[in-house]
Amino acid sequence: MSASTPKALASSGQKPIQEMCHPLGLEEAAGVLTPSPDVGNTRNSIGEKDLSLPNGTPVETSSPASSSSLLNRLQLDDDLDGETRDLFVTVDDPRKHVSTMETYITYRVATKTTRVEFDLPEYSVRRRYQDFDWLRTRLEDSQPTHLIPPLPEKFVMKGVVDRFSEEFVETRRKALDKFLKRVADHPVLSFNEHLNAFLSAKDLNKRQGLALLTKMGESVKYVTGGYKLRARPMEFAAMGEYLDMFTPKLGTIDRIAQRIIKEQSEYLVELREYGPVYSTWAVSEAELEEPLEGVASCIANCSSALDELTEDMSEDFLPVLREYVLYVESMKSVLKKRDSVQAEYEAKLEASASRKEEGTTTAVPTDVEKCQDKVECFNADLKADWDRWQNNKRQDFRQLLTGMADHNIHYYEKCLTAWESVIPLLQDQQSQETRSDIEKD
Amino acid sequence: MAEAVNEEPARIGGGGLTDTEVENNKKNTMVEQQGSTLLRRLEISVAEAEKRTGKNTVNMQETFTMYLIETRLIDVMTEGHNPAPETLWRRYSEFELLRNYLLVTYPFIVVPPLPEKRAEFVWHKLSADNMDPDFVERRRVGLENFLLRVASHSVLSNDKILYGFLTEEHGWKQLVYDTGFQAKADSRIKALSATFRVKNPDRRFTDMRHYSDELQSITSQLLRVRARVADRLYGVYKVHGNYGRVFSEWSAIEKDMGDGLQSAGHHMDAYAASVDDILEEEEHYADQLKEYLFYAEALRAVCRKHELIQYELETASADLISKKQQREELATGIVRTFSFKGMTNKLFGQETPEQREARLSLLEEQIVQGEVTVKEKTSECREYVNGAWVDMQRFKEQKDRDLREALVSYAVMQISMCKKGIQVWTNAKECFQKILSSVLMNTDQIFVG
Numbered sequence: 001m002s003a004s005t006p007k008a009l010a011s012s013g014q015k016p017i018q019e020m021c022h023p024l025g026l027e028e029a030a031g032v033l034t035p036s037p038d039v040g041n042t043r044n045s046i047g048e049k050d051l052s053l054p055n056g057t058p059v060e061t062s063s064p065a066s067s068s069s070l071l072n073r074l075q076l077d078d079d080l081d082g083e084t085r086d087l088f089v090t091v092d093d094p095r096k097h098v099s100t101m102e103t104y105i106t107y108r109v110a111t112k113t114t115r116v117e118f119d120l121p122e123y124s125v126r127r128r129y130q131d132f133d134w135l136r137t138r139l140e141d142s143q144p145t146h147l148i149p150p151l152p153e154k155f156v157m158k159g160v161v162d163r164f165s166e167e168f169v170e171t172r173r174k175a176l177d178k179f180l181k182r183v184a185d186h187p188v189l190s191f192n193e194h195l196n197a198f199l200s201a202k203d204l205n206k207r208q209g210l211a212l213l214t215k216m217g218e219s220v221k222y223v224t225g226g227y228k229l230r231a232r233p234m235e236f237a238a239m240g241e242y243l244d245m246f247t248p249k250l251g252t253i254d255r256i257a258q259r260i261i262k263e264q265s266e267y268l269v270e271l272r273e274y275g276p277v278y279s280t281w282a283v284s285e286a287e288l289e290e291p292l293e294g295v296a297s298c299i300a301n302c303s304s305a306l307d308e309l310t311e312d313m314s315e316d317f318l319p320v321l322r323e324y325v326l327y328v329e330s331m332k333s334v335l336k337k338r339d340s341v342q343a344e345y346e347a348k349l350e351a352s353a354s355r356k357e358e359g360t361t362t363a364v365p366t367d368v369e370k371c372q373d374k375v376e377c378f379n380a381d382l383k384a385d386w387d388r389w390q391n392n393k394r395q396d397f398r399q400l401l402t403g404m405a406d407h408n409i410h411y412y413e414k415c416l417t418a419w420e421s422v423i424p425l426l427q428d429q430q431s432q433e434t435r436s437d438i439e440k441d
Numbered sequence: 442m443a444e445a446v447n448e449e450p451a452r453i454g455g456g457g458l459t460d461t462e463v464e465n466n467k468k469n470t471m472v473e474q475q476g477s478t479l480l481r482r483l484e485i486s487v488a489e490a491e492k493r494t495g496k497n498t499v500n501m502q503e504t505f506t507m508y509l510i511e512t513r514l515i516d517v518m519t520e521g522h523n524p525a526p527e528t529l530w531r532r533y534s535e536f537e538l539l540r541n542y543l544l545v546t547y548p549f550i551v552v553p554p555l556p557e558k559r560a561e562f563v564w565h566k567l568s569a570d571n572m573d574p575d576f577v578e579r580r581r582v583g584l585e586n587f588l589l590r591v592a593s594h595s596v597l598s599n600d601k602i603l604y605g606f607l608t609e610e611h612g613w614k615q616l617v618y619d620t621g622f623q624a625k626a627d628s629r630i631k632a633l634s635a636t637f638r639v640k641n642p643d644r645r646f647t648d649m650r651h652y653s654d655e656l657q658s659i660t661s662q663l664l665r666v667r668a669r670v671a672d673r674l675y676g677v678y679k680v681h682g683n684y685g686r687v688f689s690e691w692s693a694i695e696k697d698m699g700d701g702l703q704s705a706g707h708h709m710d711a712y713a714a715s716v717d718d719i720l721e722e723e724e725h726y727a728d729q730l731k732e733y734l735f736y737a738e739a740l741r742a743v744c745r746k747h748e749l750i751q752y753e754l755e756t757a758s759a760d761l762i763s764k765k766q767q768r769e770e771l772a773t774g775i776v777r778t779f780s781f782k783g784m785t786n787k788l789f790g791q792e793t794p795e796q797r798e799a800r801l802s803l804l805e806e807q808i809v810q811g812e813v814t815v816k817e818k819t820s821e822c823r824e825y826v827n828g829a830w831v832d833m834q835r836f837k838e839q840k841d842r843d844l845r846e847a848l849v850s851y852a853v854m855q856i857s858m859c860k861k862g863i864q865v866w867t868n869a870k871e872c873f874q875k876i877l878s879s880v881l882m883n884t885d886q887i888f889v890g
């Protein structure tokens with residue numbers, strides 16, 4: 001399997017990862033950037049004149065498609081949930097940055113939108129993984145009642161995975177792209193101010209977010225999870241149960257997929273040895289040279305088809321499973337938060353009830369009512385997100401599994417073509433012989 | 442050794458063979474149909490195999506397999522009768538005895554090999570047990586193939602012992618031992634294991650010998666790698682079977698995706714199961730290759746035997762030349778070459794005229810004898826070369842035809858495997874696509890309602 005030998009990122013691909021300074025890391029130093037020839041090439045460099053808006057957003061001047069045409073094009077995509085999309089994001093063009101302190105990858109985050117919340121229809125900024133991480137944390141803190149899509153795992157085993165290999169960067173880019181698209185498609189999350197900043201701000205002021213923690217977030221953190229709920233509503237209990245059962249299935253599918261990839265790679269190793277044996281044999285068989293060579297090249301064709309299948313499966317199949325494993329974790333943590341909000345409400349209600357019994361007050365205090373509102377609000381948000389998630393999951397798995405079937409069909413079709421084309425080569429002489437035999441008779 | 446050929450061939454009525462019979466035989470085997478072979482007169486098959494238990498020569502209990510040989514005279518059948526076939530039981534060891542007899546009796550023939558005694562080059566899921574039904578069945582097919590090949594061979598098929606093997610259940614073994622082939626067999630083994638330096642090797646035979654080595658090494662390599670390929674293919678298919686279980690378990694917790702997953706799971710089960718048939722079929726291809734692996738040994742034996750005969754001829758003529766030289770020396774008194782005799786003569790003086798006369802006449806006698814031997818050996822060698830060359834050409838043609846056919850059937854197997862694969866995955870894909878259509882249907886219903 002080629003995945004085991006990561007190629008150097010810079011050496012291949014049409015878009016080599018250029019080494020450049022991180023624009024985010026140099027907040028006040030527009031002037032410092034310009035002397036570097038590398039930076040001059042990057043399109044979003046701060047050197048571009050007068051296009052910075054009051055908020056300092058750089059604009060991509062050389063945009064190939066206008067936002068409206070892009071909107072039209074993208075809306076044709078299988079937009080099955082029927083929501084109108086007016087915010088389009090893509091993560092692409094990974095580049096490697098080397099400084100004395102660290103080496104890291106940035107990705108271009110391109111945005112096209114018609115939303116009034118954005119000052120411009122298009123943005124293009126460079127972000128690194130930790131910026132995405134920042135965004136996710138901000139989203140989680142500011143929208144605690146919502147399911148935040150997962151990010152790919154931050155930590156990779158050093159030495160086992162080359163963080164700068166083309167494969168690793170591409171897999172991560174895809175995952176980041178998926179994350180951002182999921183956020184941008186979300187009816188609530190997509191209006192989050194941190195997302196806005198992430199997509200449009202020239203410099204991401206990461207400190208800013210910390211001060212904006214909502215009260216909701218604080219109160220959620222305040223409650224400890226040890227409290228036993230009196231009555232968790234059925235539907236949320238069912239969600240929890242579902243997740244508990246879904247997780248091992250995901251794990252099993254992931255293990256099976258990996259095992260298949262391993263078996264296929266081993267099969268490939270043997271096939272690559274098997275084909276050439278026929279070639280060797282062809283040397284000592286005058287009459288059978290052509291058929292044996294034919295079989296050898298046929299096996300070679302099947303080998304490369306298998307190689308392709310294995311590569312496609314490890315690139316398309318496994319990352320989606322990973323994402324869902326993480327997605328389930330996010331969902332579980334939201335459910336936990338919901339429980340604690342309910343717990344807080346129940347505790348307050350109980351306290352007020354006992355106070356009522358004592359006869360101190362007769363009215364339900366406002367903070368209990370507030371808590372009840374909060375629970376109801378949370379429940380509604382969570383239910384909406386759950387349905388969304390289920391819908392996404394169905395779409396994703398349908399795509400994933402039909403994709404698997406397609407890859408396999410494609411593989412067998414290639415092998416079929418190879419073997420069918422070798423048949424005349426094998427029969428040729430024979431049919432000639434029979435023909436001449438018939439003539440003799 | 443060529444006696445048997447000249448003997449009256451075992452006759453069982455005149456020729457006469459319908460086209461359908463020829464076709465049948467052609468279908469069953471890849472044997473030649475030319476010349477007056479036994480197979481034109483006799484229908485032969487190994488109809489079944491049976492496990493038996495009995496006592497062996499040292500009175501030990503043993504289990505073995507017996508094979509039922511059925512024979513029918515063809516001309517009787519063409520006359521419109523349909524008699525029940527003559528049947529008799531043989532053990533594998535009796536087939537071995539027959540083949541050893543043929544090897545010794547017809548050293549210039551590339552004698553068809555027997556199927557393997559023990560399963561070799563097997564991939565791990567296949568049983569290597571001699572009593573395994575699949576193995577016994579494959580061996581039954583192999584033994585039948587052997588008999589058909591021998592019975593269709595222009596020389597071998599006319600052998601009396603072969604006919605006895607097919608028709609006389611009892612007393613046949615004694616008949617074989619009476620030919621005294623065992624003694625020849627022992628010397629043959631010794632001769633074939635020794636190496637000789639032949640002065641004038643026949644290029645054709647050395648080339649053929651070289652080829653037999655190549656054939657043997659390449660077929661065994663191919664069989665070894667193929668067994669590993671089969672192992673891996675088995676693994677790939679069987680692991681897919683795990684999807685069957687997890688999809689069906691998963692379907693239980695899903696509302697809208699359930700049906701699609703459940704039935705996709707069945708297709709994955711079917712996919713995993715299909716590899717058993719695929720690999721069983723491939724085993725037939727492996728058997729075809731194995732036959733040629735063993736044929737390589739038979740071909741080499743023919744070449745080795747030629748070397749041996751050539752060596753004997755060369756030794757005999759070298760001996761004759763040296764005798765003639767001695768005679769000349771004795772007659773002229775001139776010692777041309779250094780010899781022990783010359784030395785003793787010099788040391789101990791000339792021998793008496795009587796002694797000389799006696800020695801000379803002995804030499805003369807030996808020379809006459811030697812000349813006869815050389816003549817015999819020369820004609821033996823020539824005869825051997827002719828016979829062997831004819832049969833090696835026959836073998837070559839048979840091999841090219843068989844292997845081509847084997848490759849075709851192998852390719853056909855691969856094609857059917859690919860088609861099966863496409864079918865299963867297309868079915869599975871349809872199921873996967875249902876995952877969403879059911880949801881769409883639900884939403885439609887909501888809109889309608």
